[in-house]
Amino acid sequence: MAEEMRILMRNYGKIDPLNIDDYINAGGYKGLEKARAMSQKDLIAEVQKSGLRGRGGAGFNAGMKWGFSYNTPADQKYVVCNADEGEPGTYKDRLIMENDPQSVLEGMAVCGYAIGSNKGYIYCRGEYPYVVEKLNTAIEQAKAKGVLGDFDIEVRMGAGAYVCGEESALIESIEGHRGEPRFKPPFPPVTGLWGKPTIVNNVETFANIPLILEKGADWFAGIGAKSYPGTKLMTLTGDVANRTFIEVPTDTTIRQVIFDFGGGIPGGKKFKAVQIGGTSGGFIPESLLDTAIDFDSMGAIGATLGSGAVFVMDESRDVVDVINQITKFFEHESCGKCSPCREGTKRMHEMVKYIYSGRGTAADLDLLERLGTVMSKACLCGLGQAAPSPVLTTLQHFKADYTAKFN
Amino acid sequence: MADYKEIVGAYKEVPGGLIEAYHALQREFNYIPEEAVEEAAQIFDIPKAKAYGVATFYSYFKVGKRGKYIIRICESAPCHIAGAAQVVSALEKELGIKMGETTADGLFTLEFTECVGQCQATPVITINSKPYEDLTPDKINAILAEYK
Numbered sequence: 041m042a043e044e045m046r047i048l049m050r051n052y053g054k055i056d057p058l059n060i061d062d063y064i065n066a067g068g069y070k071g072l073e074k075a076r077a078m079s080q081k082d083l084i085a086e087v088q089k090s091g092l093r094g095r096g097g098a099g100f101n102a103g104m105k106w107g108f109s110y111n112t113p114a115d116q117k118y119v120v121c122n123a124d125e126g127e128p129g130t131y132k133d134r135l136i137m138e139n140d141p142q143s144v145l146e147g148m149a150v151c152g153y154a155i156g157s158n159k160g161y162i163y164c165r166g167e168y169p170y171v172v173e174k175l176n177t178a179i180e181q182a183k184a185k186g187v188l189g190d191f192d193i194e195v196r197m198g199a200g201a202y203v204c205g206e207e208s209a210l211i212e213s214i215e216g217h218r219g220e221p222r223f224k225p226p227f228p229p230v231t232g233l234w235g236k237p238t239i240v241n242n243v244e245t246f247a248n249i250p251l252i253l254e255k256g257a258d259w260f261a262g263i264g265a266k267s268y269p270g271t272k273l274m275t276l277t278g279d280v281a282n283r284t285f286i287e288v289p290t291d292t293t294i295r296q297v298i299f300d301f302g303g304g305i306p307g308g309k310k311f312k313a314v315q316i317g318g319t320s321g322g323f324i325p326e327s328l329l330d331t332a333i334d335f336d337s338m339g340a341i342g343a344t345l346g347s348g349a350v351f352v353m354d355e356s357r358d359v360v361d362v363i364n365q366i367t368k369f370f371e372h373e374s375c376g377k378c379s380p381c382r383e384g385t386k387r388m389h390e391m392v393k394y395i396y397s398g399r400g401t402a403a404d405l406d407l408l409e410r411l412g413t414v415m416s417k418a419c420l421c422g423l424g425q426a427a428p429s430p431v432l433t434t435l436q437h438f439k440a441d442y443t444a445k446f447n
Numbered sequence: 448m449a450d451y452k453e454i455v456g457a458y459k460e461v462p463g464g465l466i467e468a469y470h471a472l473q474r475e476f477n478y479i480p481e482e483a484v485e486e487a488a489q490i491f492d493i494p495k496a497k498a499y500g501v502a503t504f505y506s507y508f509k510v511g512k513r514g515k516y517i518i519r520i521c522e523s524a525p526c527h528i529a530g531a532a533q534v535v536s537a538l539e540k541e542l543g544i545k546m547g548e549t550t551a552d553g554l555f556t557l558e559f560t561e562c563v564g565q566c567q568a569t570p571v572i573t574i575n576s577k578p579y580e581d582l583t584p585d586k587i588n589a590i591l592a593e594y595k
């Protein structure tokens with residue numbers, strides 16, 4: 041049986057998360073110290089060399105992103121930690137922040153030094169007021185200890201909008217506006233918060249940073265899949281025996297995740313489908329379970345790693361019922377800024393509802409597919425672009441569930 | 448009763464403070480009083496339409512009265528297949544209101560929400576953001592009793 045590899049979660053259950061001395065005694069803040077002894081250029085090169093790619097879904101090389109901000113002269117720059125964690129089925133950032141908040145602060149401070157910023161924000165979703173409290177305690181302790189130097193961190197709370205996980209919408213929200221995504225380019229590393237160069241990275245991305253510095257880029261680059269090295273925190277939900285989190289190297293396969301770590305399907309039932317990456321992820325059938333979870337392998341089968349949520353469905357589940365719920369989600373969460381998504385998510389849910397109620401025909405499935413294809417190309421931001429993915433992948437792999445609805 | 452002006456005014460100098468001010472109002476009242484939105488427009492020197500636009504964009508903000516305890520039921524896919532609909536029925540029956548409504552005594556409001564990040568133990572509801580996990584209809588009574 042495959043083994044878990046706890047890098048990010050090395051302190052899980054071992055330290056008191058609200059006692060900074062525990063973190064420091066476990067080797068905490070050594071990474072930051074090491075970073076500050078390096079030149080900014082060397083530091084960014086080291087992070088880039090580690091191959092660490094964003095854990096928030098887009099998979100962009102973190103060091104390379106930092107380089108864009110470093111290379112943009114400005115009187116003020118910002119570091120933003122994306123703790124919006126809106127993808128249904130995802131709770132990994134909460135686990136990191138609740139169990140090892142200092143590792144996130146340390147990662148942010150390293151980024152601050154690298155790009156030349158003295159101000160960080162953590163944008164934490166409104167659903168987690170109890171996490172906000174812990175973060176504030178952790179920040180107070182870090183300030184009192186002086187470990188952050190002149191780097192200041194402030195927590196801002198979201199208010200229940202999924203789209204605010206999108207980095208430019210998140211920036212709008214911190215600025216006090218409606219959380220509507222911006223037109224890009226320019227991208228946030230060059231023109232972000234209040235028009236200043238801004239690095240937005242996911243909680244898990246930042247939490248990886250301290251250990252990369254402590255143990256070196258080569259060490260990290262050697263773990264898991266070559267093109268997306270390191271470990272990934274996965275959260276298991278749905279019809280799986282162990283509904284829990286796991287941290288595994290990125291060359292672990294989906295089958296291992298569900299059956300070795302997840303303990304398989306409960307109640308003696310058979311596997312039917314898994315949706316990885318949250319509600320915007322593709323559905324994966326049995327025949328593709330031997331795919332590795334890394335970003336590129338998942339992309340190659342038309343799926344996504346995304347946030348690392350693993351939502352398992354057994355043979356008793358009706359795919360159309362689940363898709364009905366998912367298309368409702370996107371209709372509700374569309375911010376309305378662009379028409380392909382504002383109209384598209386509404387019509388998509390309407391069509392799925394229609395099919396679900398037994399009134400659909402084969403022609404409706406064709407229309408649904410056409411609408412989905414248009415949306416994935418024409419929508420302004422990732423919300424509308426990814427919204428059709430569950431529909432399109434289920435039409436591809438689970439069409440029988442749809443046709444079974446026809447009267 | 449706390450003064451809107453005072454609550455909102457405390458965030459006037461905070462960059463992007465409008466949303467922080469709304470959070471503060473909700474901590475005090477559980478909702479955003481209509482007059483407070485207009486007050487915020489003045490204090491932040493923005494058009495009223497914009498102050499309303501922000502307040503109504505976010506599903507956690509509510510302009511206008513609602514109950515003291517806001518019960519949110521997660522209807523995202525993992526909670527859905529775990530039986531969220533039965534929990535909804537049980538809550539509606541027990542409180543005698545439909546989703547989106549507030550009990551006559553002003554104590555409880557029922558709202559749908561999307562994933563609240565506790566999906567290791569579906570289905571999930573929250574009461575004023577405190578999660579209750581692995582719910583079944585027969586657990587509802589005991590939970591509500593904590594708040595009555």
Ligand SMILES: Cc1cc2nc3c(=O)[nH]c(=O)nc-3n(C[C@H](O)[C@H](O)[C@H](O)COP(=O)(O)O)c2cc1C
Nearest residue numbers: 094095096122125126205206207241242245422423
């Ligand atoms: C609709 C939408 C929602 C998103 N939600 C999140 C989120 O909750 N958390 C997150 O880290 N990234 C989210 N992202 C990705 C961010 O836009 C961005 O790519 C990420 O924060 C960059 O950090 P990373 O490079 O460390 O992954 C979302 C993107 C879209 C389009």
Ligand code: SF4
Nearest residue numbers: 376377378381421424
């Ligand atoms: S794709 Fe949807 S969420 Fe994104 S900007 Fe357009 S309307 Fe808003």
Ligand code: FES
Nearest residue numbers: 521526562563566
């Ligand atoms: S899906 Fe309901 S709490 Fe996450």
